Amino acid sequence: MDSNDELGRRDRKKLETRAALERAALRLVAERGLADVTVEDIAGAVDVSSRTFFNYFPTKEDALIGGDPTAAADLCGKLTAVPAAVPALEALRLVLREAAVSIQEQREQWLLRLKVFEQNPSLLPRLVAGGTETERSLTAVVAGRFGAGRFGAGPDATEQAGAGPAAETDDGPTGDGHAELVTAVALTAFRVAMMRWSAAAGDPLLVDLLDDAFSRLSTGLPDPGPSVT
Amino acid sequence: MDSNDELGRRDRKKLETRAALERAALRLVAERGLADVTVEDIAGAVDVSSRTFFNYFPTKEDALIGGDPTAAADLCGKLTAVPAAVPALEALRLVLREAAVSIQEQREQWLLRLKVFEQNPSLLPRLVAGGTETERSLTAVVAGRFGAGRFGAGPDATEQAGAGPAAETDDGPTGDGHAELVTAVALTAFRVAMMRWSAAAGDPLLVDLLDDAFSRLSTGLPDPGPSVT
């Protein structure tokens, strides 16, 4: 799974520099707070020029988000791989579950990141923002599922993400908006699960919190009973 | 409903300046795009200094968000006014419905704003961000409802937003996170409804789109049937 093999020295150094910048940014901001860390501080901690920092990240905040840029495409790919017979919400749950697992594999880094986000509320939008990009792509795939499903297409999903006929995947904005709603709600559930996980210091399994949220979603979010125990 | 009466001339001028800055920002960005409008442009269009702009808005983007700062508190107040017997999701629907009505009352301004947001995706996070603040407050109120409900408290909700006993409203982060989930999902539904409304150029009633989204939420977001007509 480590896709950083079979790379020339140059690309390896690039990955390493990028990771080092992310680590330094996270550490420094956790220590001093976002406002008291300059780009020069971060670059200096890795011993590169501040100009180089901007060769890797468009903004200071982006270095804190981490998460490789391929994440969105990965999710879309995995979603198209789920048989079309599976309901959209369930399909999204399965895909997000995988993401949750990979986050748990980098437990410490993610807990630190989430703590930084809590302590610097101005970053929260960015976290959702990473979602903005992801949300658009996923929505297209979900819309494609509905389009295919409505015409009785089989579960052999050879259609590429967003490469399907425009008439179907495009009905999102102008159609009934169900794909948008399901996708947005699913990502929201993911975000809430992450916050809960962070608030509990990573004690329960993120995957379980995610399942919990989705189970509530699928039953229409009823109020918890007066005596649940 | 126009709460700008019974104000001295000074406060009226402040409101007017603020509104003028919002209008100018929205107009200019709609014309030229976010990147080609400087704070100085906006301030100049209203004939104030750029420093004055920053006395009203912390960032350039904030001028585009608009929406008076009392919105969050208003929502919370209205939510506490809903009888505790009403399920949380339904209560949120009722409250957000009122917000939707008031948005429809400023139809043109909001449609322009949403168009600007679509054309400048970097702003979308900010839209959700305005939500970040709102979401925190609303979550506390929702958690309070559960706390009160669980102990059989009557529907006479005299409790103030966030002023209730900490032991109950505070169980959000460490509890089962239901309040967080319901609130976040409800606001997401609101956002999706707004996007749909904008995409349809304000043709259907925003309120109807909102009801539609909530009705799907309460039934667990099932896939649309193959032949819905």
Place this chain on the structure above:
DNA sequence: TAAAACTTTGCATGACCTGAAATTTTTTGG
């Protein structure tokens, strides 16, 4: 080793945003 491709860097520049002090406008009350 030499050329090609790429990365890093320094420099210049403009926009963003803040604090502090000076100036102008508005309110207050005698």
Place this chain on the structure above:
DNA sequence: CCAAAAAATTTCAGGTCATGCAAAGTTTTA
């Protein structure tokens, strides 16, 4: 109506962010 007080605006200085460009350095390829 006129000062004094209060508040808003402006000017100014300064730090940080972010980008474009060209020079210098490094890695790859041949």
